[in-house]
Amino acid sequence: QSALTQPRSVSGSPGQSVTISCTGTTSDVGGYNFVSWYQQHPSKAPKVMIYHVSKRPSGVPDRFSGSKSGNTASLTISGLQAEDEADYYCCAYAGSHTLIFGAGTKLTVL
Amino acid sequence: QVQLVQSGAEVGKPGASVKVSCKTSGYTFSSYDISWVRQAPGQGLEWLGWSSTYSFDTNYAQNFHGRVTMTTDTSTDTAYMELRSLTPDDTAVYFCARVASGDWDFDYWGQGTLVTVSS
Numbered sequence: 001q002s003a004l005t006q007p008r009s010v011s012g013s014p015g016q017s018v019t020i021s022c023t024g025t026t027s028d029v030g031g032y033n034f035v036s037w038y039q040q041h042p043s044k045a046p047k048v049m050i051y052h053v054s055k056r057p058s059g060v061p062d063r064f065s066g067s068k069s070g071n072t073a074s075l076t077i078s079g080l081q082a083e084d085e086a087d088y089y090c091c092a093y094a095g096s097h098t099l100i101f102g103a104g105t106k107l108t109v110l
Numbered sequence: 111q112v113q114l115v116q117s118g119a120e121v122g123k124p125g126a127s128v129k130v131s132c133k134t135s136g137y138t139f140s141s142y143d144i145s146w147v148r149q150a151p152g153q154g155l156e157w158l159g160w161s162s163t164y165s166f167d168t169n170y171a172q173n174f175h176g177r178v179t180m181t182t183d184t185s186t187d188t189a190y191m192e193l194r195s196l197t198p199d200d201t202a203v204y205f206c207a208r209v210a211s212g213d214w215d216f217d218y219w220g221q222g223t224l225v226t227v228s229s
Contacts, residue, residue, distance in 0.1 A: 003154065036215035038155070045205060045222055046147075046155065051215035089155050093214040097160050097169035099145065104154040 004029065004090055004102035011108040017078040020105045022090030023071060028100055030071035034093035037066060037075045041086045049088075050075060077107070085109040112136040114206055114220035121226045122196045130223045132189040132206030139187040140164045143209040145216060146180060146191045148202040156202075160209065161189065196227045 005023040012018040022029065022037075029035055035053045038046035048057055050066035053073060063079045073092070077084055090102040117131040132144065146158040159170035161180040168180050179192045189206055204223045207216035 032214075034214040038216070040155075045219040046207075046216070047219075048215060048217055051213070051217075057217065087154075091155075091157070091215070097167070098171070099157045099160070099214060101147075101155045101157055 004092060004100060006088075006090060006102040006105045008103075009106045009108065011110055012077075012080045013110045014080050014082065016080050017076060018080060018107065019077075020075045020088055020090075020107070022073040022075070022092070022102045024073075024092055024100070025071055028092040028094040029068065029073050029090075031095065032093045033068070035066070035068055035073040036091045037064075037073075038089045038091065039084075039086045040089065046089065080109050082109050112208070112218045114208060114218055116204075116206060116220040116223045119224040119226070121228065123229055124197055124227060126196050126227075127192060127194040128196060128225050129190055129192040130204050130206075130225070132191075132220050134187045134189070134208070137208075139182075140184055141211070143211055144180070144182060144189040145207050145209050146178075147205045147207055147216075149205070149222075150199070150202040153202075158191065158204075162211070163189070164211070193225075196225075198227050200225065201227045 037050040040046040053068045054066040088105045113135045115133045120128045122128045140163045145160045161168045163182045181190045206220040208218040
């Protein structure tokens with residue numbers, strides 16, 4: 001099974017908003033409301049930022065939001081801050097106790 | 111607090127096996143499942159498989175069927191991942207992650223274990 005499709009990189013200036021897309025199929029992103037997003041800083045373990053498409057764990061700033069339309073999920077980060085610079089991965093449930101990650105997107109804060 | 115603490119770095123030869131442990135604490139072990147994820151140097155995250163700490167069911171990513179075994183020990187609240195027939199392409203950081211049963215997202219992660227495959 002191929003990785004979900006994400007842009008290789010996105011960038012924005014402090015205070016701006018960026019959106020990262022995650023495109024799959026009807027068998028994964030489009031088929032279930034189990035899409036999550038992870039932030040990973042260099043040499044660190046990933047951290048969940050969004051789960052169940054649009055829910056935010058306790059402690060994650062409300063600048064982070066998630067949505068889904070058809071087979072594409074999106075992560076939007078508003079009011080960009082320097083510490084948001086990291087790699088972001090989407091992950092979707094694909095049925096039968098199987099999960100699949102996106103290829104990852106590098107966010108640069110200019 | 112919830113913690114997942116993994117075993118230390120491993121070096122293995124091609125064709126050998128490696129077993130990584132993930133010791134959990136701070137929650138009821140059998141109330142959450144465990145998944146394993148790996149990340150090759152400079153690459154993205156790759157899901158390896160899932161194991162239920164309650165039913166002991168497992169499911170592995172197609173790419174690893176026949177080469178990986180995931181187990182859990184409820185007496186020590188520890189999960190294990192064994193990967194066999196290692197090749198240099200298996201060189202990666204391996205993470206364990208907690209999965210809320212039926213929720214399919216990873217809310218806590220281990221610190222990662224570097225596995226290096228080299229002759």
